[in-house]
Amino acid sequence: MIVRIMGEGQVRLADSHLARLNEFDDALSAAVERGDEASFRLTLHALLDAVHEQGEPLPDDALEPSELILPARGSTIDDVRAMLSQSEEGLFPG
Template sequence: MIVRIMGEGQVRLDDSHLTELNELDDELLAETKSGDEEGFRRTLGALLDAVRRLGVPLPDDSLEPSELILPASEATLSEVREMLNDDGLIPG
């Protein structure tokens, strides 16, 4: 799976990591719905860190179709709320 972090680039991520990422995505969805700014910041950071840690960065000059697009780390709660659907950022 190719994942794009807005403003950073793309990483190749093995599907075996989706369970871990979905858990963080579920937390992020709940915090976004409840307006928990502190929890949102913490969980968004953890989600992006996990993608960076588990994924293999693609070269900057490579442009692959992204199967998943994640917000930048500085995204606001309202910006992410607009990106979310009822299932979160990561398809389950």
């Protein structure tokens, strides 16, 4: 699966990593719902770090369709709340 991190590029990620990333997604959604800025920031960074660690970055000149789009590291809680409102599943499906 190809994941785009806004402002950072694309990463190829094996489906086998989705269960672990869904844990971060659930924690991020909960932090957004509570309005917990500190937890939100820590969880967003942990999620993006995990995607980078578990994925393979695509070259900058590669332009493949992204199956998932993740917020930028500097996104606000309101930015992510807006992204989450567009899906009932969070940022990751499942």
